[in-house]
Amino acid sequence: MEFRIDGVVREKESKQPVRGLLVHPVDKDRLYTELLGYVITNSDGSFSIGYACEDFEELFENQPDIHLEIYGSTIARYPERINGNPIYTTERRVRFSDGGREYFEIEIPSDQLGADVPDIQHISTLGADNWKRLIHEYVEQHPVKFHYEQCKGFASPRLVVTAKFPFFGTSDVFSVRNFRKLIVNVTNNGNGISFSTYVEVFEGPLGFGHRLIDYRLCSYQILTVNPGQTVTISMRYNRLMRSGSLVVVCFDPFLDPLGFHIVEQKHHDHLTSWHYFSAALAGPHTTFYNHNSPLLVNP
Structure with missing residues (x-):
């Protein structure tokens, strides 16, 4: 033994x-x-x-x-x-x-x-200023449609993310700390180019009411996504928690000028998540549930 x-x-x-x-x-x-x-x-x-x-x-x-x-x-x-x-x-x-x-x-x-203290990988939009508030208000007041007619509206990207989450297996003992690949699809449903699409994978606690700072950034990429285009990428990450969630976020600093700081249950197409937990009393099995209804809100 x-x-x-x-x-x-x-x-x-x-x-x-x-x-x-x-x-x-x-x-x-x-x-x-x-x-x-x-x-x-x-x-x-x-x-x-x-x-x-x-x-x-x-x-x-x-x-x-x-x-x-x-x-x-x-x-x-x-x-x-x-x-x-x-x-x-x-x-x-x-x-x-x-x-x-x-x-x-x-x-x-x-x-x-x-x-x-480790070197912190952290991606965030620029500091708060009046231009962020004005852009945010304009985007909210001028919803875009999927066609580029500048005279009829405001040209803006609209990002949607989905992910093919891996199956860890019936026992999480062999999953913790292992490096894995995650397939992520990012689609631009707007009528403007997203020149700097930030795609980030976080690991953090279960649930939908935690601050973004409570999540660990596993990896990120920066893409350019044209209107109507879907970009598929592979992202490498390692799971360090026995119980928690993986959260994939894509955002454009112009689309989300105010940034975000709370991960909670709300319909928002540029976030997807996958939850897993293991109960010691229930044996070495891991339960997963995939939530492709996104969870992101502006502060």
């Missing part, structure tokens, strides 16, 4: 994975700490450390109070300098479950990460 401690470490504010940190399981009474070892987080923030039962028989029998201490990259380069002053300590303890596997999702505030 083998017991494993797996997990992922992210920055709390950006949800970006943090690489190069040292994860050190620690026994509260310090009786077994020397046996527990340590592991360094990978480029996607993941970590995994295993123990064979025959080598740790006393550990499994006594089931000591074990938590995880996280140290910065400086200590990770010189593990012999572990000094009992971690940058973060988990409140949750290892439970020695019957399944032989513990999984931790750890989010560390940026001020505690210090120099290990």
